[in-house]
Amino acid sequence: MSERIFLEDIAKPYNVSPLGNARTWKILYPEMEFSLPPLIYVVESQIGQQFLLGREKSGRAKFNMVRYLAQSIIPLFLEQLKGKDLFQYLILREAYPFDLQHAFGFSSHYQHTLIPTAFIIYKDNITNEINKYELNTYQGNTWLIPYPILNSGRIIASFLKDRFQHHLPKEVYLFTLCGSGEALNCIYKECEKTGVELIPVYSQCIFKMSESLKFKDNPSFSVLNQGSITTKLFFEKASHRFQEKLMCSVGNFEESLYNPIQYSINTLMEMMALGMDPKRENWEGWSINVKGDDFQKILAENNPSLLDYFKESWKE
Incomplete structure (x- = not known):
């Protein structure tokens, strides 16, 4: 290298x-x-x-x-x-x-x-x-x-x-x-x-x-x-x-402007795929309230494995 x-x-x-x-x-x-x-x-x-x-x-x-x-x-x-x-x-x-x-x-x-x-x-x-x-x-x-x-x-x-x-x-x-x-x-x-x-x-x-x-x-x-x-x-x-991981700095830019919920879900999916530690993330800084019941309901219905990966850190 x-x-x-x-x-x-x-x-x-x-x-x-x-x-x-x-x-x-x-x-x-x-x-x-x-x-x-x-x-x-x-x-x-x-x-x-x-x-x-x-x-x-x-x-x-x-x-x-x-x-x-x-x-x-x-x-x-x-x-x-x-x-x-x-x-x-x-x-x-x-x-x-x-x-x-x-x-x-x-x-x-x-x-x-x-x-x-x-x-x-x-x-x-x-x-x-x-x-x-x-x-x-x-x-x-x-x-x-x-x-x-x-x-x-x-x-x-x-x-x-x-x-x-x-x-x-x-x-x-x-x-x-x-x-x-x-x-x-x-x-x-x-x-x-x-x-x-x-x-x-x-x-x-x-x-x-x-x-x-x-x-x-x-x-x-x-x-x-x-x-x-x-x-x-x-x-x-x-x-x-980014916890020394090869995380994309922007994700889908257009989606981040016009569909914040889906963009946030995709960001979480990338974090999970890269094995990032949820407890090291500052969840209070997110534009979407990922700790809220409405957002977690969306995850439970559409991507329960994603909810399982992050839910413990969201309880803190």
Whole structure:
């Protein structure tokens, strides 16, 4: 097994937010087994850490966390975006809470103006075909694409391939809250073909996807995966939070927003499958009241083995 690499080994601190609650790491010419852009940013923040350690959060709490994350990231890039012809592309519905309008509004330069935004809707998750009705014009020399969970990269690569036929920007900023390095490869290829500069901005960690997905409905984003790159301190925090297990940091993100109960059940199933100790979990921090009679009734009717695994710790 190769030695684990940390951000401190390959990146340099770039800048710190005005409030001091976030900082940027700059990776030049990253060396990986696949082709990547010559420049990658990784933003380190308290809220970014909470997001990746917060499998227990869902619903409104998770939605607000994404909004706060955008607010911590954007100030770090205001100077280099100032004066540029910006255009935001929001790929729905997953990207809805990651809309950058609110975050830009905290800057005096953007307080009274809206960033032009197009909403992109895909027909389905199989063909990734783009609905044609939502956009008739293609604008901007600097495109902003906020995309919370970047696992395969196929959706964004398909989007860029289609849009570049109509309008070619100078650069594309890709913001992600939980993204893999592998996903960047196919996106970068589409930009490289046309000479468009791709500037990826990751939050907290560049993930290495697990080779075998134990849970078919969840992308396997574990900070502890060999090949995931983050700071030494955050790696230690993740090891403690997930009890040294290869727990996915986000699970099914869309489900966490729109179906918190099922998301919480799936999180418990993953914890049980990994053999995590229920007594080490802070159940008071969960968005869903897992100790409540209503939730436990659902488990008793649909997954009694899951209830048996956790019920003793819920009595405490």
